[in-house]
Amino acid sequence: MVNEAGFRTVQSSQVILKELMVPSYANFGGKVHGGVLLSLMDKIAYTCAATHAKAYCVTASVDSVDFVNPVEVGELVTLFASVNYVGKSSMEVGIKVISEDFRKEIVKHTNTSYFTMVAVDEETRKPTSVPGLILQTDQEIRRFVMGKLRKQLRAGHRRDIADLRKTLDRVRELQELDGENCQLGKHRN
Numbered sequence: 001m002v003n004e005a006g007f008r009t010v011q012s013s014q015v016i017l018k019e020l021m022v023p024s025y026a027n028f029g030g031k032v033h034g035g036v037l038l039s040l041m042d043k044i045a046y047t048c049a050a051t052h053a054k055a056y057c058v059t060a061s062v063d064s065v066d067f068v069n070p071v072e073v074g075e076l077v078t079l080f081a082s083v084n085y086v087g088k089s090s091m092e093v094g095i096k097v098i099s100e101d102f103r104k105e106i107v108k109h110t111n112t113s114y115f116t117m118v119a120v121d122e123e124t125r126k127p128t129s130v131p132g133l134i135l136q137t138d139q140e141i142r143r144f145v146m147g148k149l150r151k152q153l154r155a156g157h158r159r160d161i162a163d164l165r166k167t168l169d170r171v172r173e174l175q176e177l178d179g180e181n182c183q184l185g186k187h188r189n
């Protein structure tokens with residue numbers, strides 16, 4: 001739904017994607033490659049963000065992805081995606097992944113992750129503004145606020161990493177190697 005200000009509801013861009021895990025997705029041990037799930041997550045993040053923005057979007061960043069349970073061949077994987085937070089041109093899409101084994105009647109939580117998608121003008125390739133979100137439930141308010149705070153944490157983290165890189169010189173690098181599981185080999189430049 002869209003209101004007169006052009007704001008859209010969270011529900012109007014929510015997406016569910018189901019995919020059967022076939023043998024070509026798996027390693028020799030029958031476990032599905034993490035990259036297969038990442039690809040599905042990227043696909044649903046795009047669908048959800050582009051549905052909200054009604055614009056072309058790119059993946060700007062993906063928060064850490066921790067797989068808490070393995071997924072096996074023959075299981076049905078379901079992904080749920082929802083726009084949590086909207087900035088000027090960016091959107092945080094929350095994605096929950098579960099897998100189901102029908103024979104054993106087991107449903108496992110595989111992971112929950114956050115993708116930051118940015119709407120981009122197709123001609124200029126520059127970020128373009130996206131519609132605001134209409135928040136209709138307590139959960140949507142909480143998710144929006146958490147999304148806003150995560151956006152600040154991500155920006156801080158990017159700055160910290162950039163600052164850290166500037167503090168590195170050869171002396172500091174060699175100090176940091178002390179006690180680590182590595183040894184210096186023949187030096188190459």
Ligand SMILES: CC(C)(COP(=O)(O)OP(=O)(O)OC[C@H]1O[C@@H](n2cnc3c(N)ncnc32)[C@H](O)[C@@H]1OP(=O)(O)O)[C@@H](O)C(=O)NCCC(=O)NCCS
Pocket residue numbers: 058059060061086087088089090091116118120126127154
């Ligand atoms: C993402 C991208 C469009 C940002 O462009 P930019 O010129 O740096 O944009 P800005 O600094 O103006 O930021 C635009 C928005 O993106 C967000 N953003 C930029 N870099 C980000 C990052 N690394 N992580 C999360 N959000 C990011 C900003 O917070 C801002 O959000 P807001 O408008 O809601 O406040 C640009 O870096 C890009 O095109 N990257 C390549 C994306 C891509 O090709 N992905 C697929 C890889 S295969």
